[in-house]
Amino acid sequence: MRRRDFLLGALTLPERSILVHEHILVNFTGANYDPGEAYRAALPKVRELLRYGCRRLQECTPNFIGRDPALLRRLSDAAGLEIWTNTGIYGAAGHKYVPGYASNESAEQLARRWVAEFRSEIKPRFIKTGVNSAPLDAIDTKLVEAASITAKETGMTIASHTSGGGPAAIQQLEILSRLNCPLDKFVWVHAQNEKDHRFHEHVAQAGAWVEFDGINEKTAAWHLECVSWMRQKGRLDRTLVSQDSGWFRPGEPGGGDYRGYTYIYTDFLPKLSDVVQRALVSSNPVEAFG
Numbered sequence: 001m002r003r004r005d006f007l008l009g010a011l012t013l014p015e016r017s018i019l020v021h022e023h024i025l026v027n028f029t030g031a032n033y034d035p036g037e038a039y040r041a042a043l044p045k046v047r048e049l050l051r052y053g054c055r056r057l058q059e060c061t062p063n064f065i066g067r068d069p070a071l072l073r074r075l076s077d078a079a080g081l082e083i084w085t086n087t088g089i090y091g092a093a094g095h096k097y098v099p100g101y102a103s104n105e106s107a108e109q110l111a112r113r114w115v116a117e118f119r120s121e122i123k124p125r126f127i128k129t130g131v132n133s134a135p136l137d138a139i140d141t142k143l144v145e146a147a148s149i150t151a152k153e154t155g156m157t158i159a160s161h162t163s164g165g166g167p168a169a170i171q172q173l174e175i176l177s178r179l180n181c182p183l184d185k186f187v188w189v190h191a192q193n194e195k196d197h198r199f200h201e202h203v204a205q206a207g208a209w210v211e212f213d214g215i216n217e218k219t220a221a222w223h224l225e226c227v228s229w230m231r232q233k234g235r236l237d238r239t240l241v242s243q244d245s246g247w248f249r250p251g252e253p254g255g256g257d258y259r260g261y262t263y264i265y266t267d268f269l270p271k272l273s274d275v276v277q278r279a280l281v282s283s284n285p286v287e288a289f290g
């Protein structure tokens with residue numbers, strides 16, 4: 001028996017787990033790429049997940065930053081693992097990836113586009129948006145309003161890249177409340193960047209989801225602390241974890257340094273009890289996203 005198989009045999013990992021925030025391809029530069037090359041780079045990384053009981057990967061690359069539903073569908077079919085894509089517009093990074101029409105259209109008009117995508121071949125299963133620091137400007141506010149309208153109409157959950165930490169998360173909850181969108185339809189993405197745990201507790205208390213993503217060997221100690229704090233406060237039922245790992249990088253030789261998705265299974269989850277593991281990667285993701 002190879003050492004690796006022996007180690008895997010010793011692990012007890014949750015069955016049918018879900019990674020709520022990973023990437024297969026991100027194209028920050030808009031470079032051309034060969035989808036076949038991206039497919040060949042991603043397939044072994046995706047396939048590796050099957051050995052750890054993963055059944056779904058939620059691909060969080062937004063439209064206009066490289067979202068490629070056809071590539072994801074091809075990988076999903078080949079690997080036998082669900083891969084979800086998303087709809088919405090990402091306003092973070094100073095609106096660099098916001099298309100021109102979003103400045104002129106109303107929140108309602110943007111929501112029409114996303115609801116139409118929901119019913120189209122693209123089949124997004126969640127809404128991905130992103131905002132800059134608080135106070136949110138007019139564009140960021142409109143994107144979150146459009147996401148709220150879309151969530152109410154389709155039932156999809158909003159995952160929002162929130163650069164500005166707690167204050168920006170709370171401002172988004174206020175937008176959802178104003179539009180009567182249930183707060184359990186909101187996921188605070190990159191909550192690990194907020195160092196004041198009181199914000200984590202507050203957002204969970206309000207009923208929204210707190211996602212500690214970006215787990216890797218360098219960050220894991222902080223993420224474990226966040227999880228432990230949420231557990232102590234009785235808010236494990238609103239906590240999500242993921243790695244924000246991957247991905248094929250168009251324009252870089254060979255697609256760049258594609259990190260895999262297994263660290264959470266080999267190193268992170270085994271440090272937690274079975275009950276906590278199941279909540280974080282099995283039951284909570286289903287409750288948050290369906």
Ligand SMILES: [Zn+2]
Pocket residue numbers: 021022023060244
């Ligand atoms: Zn991400």
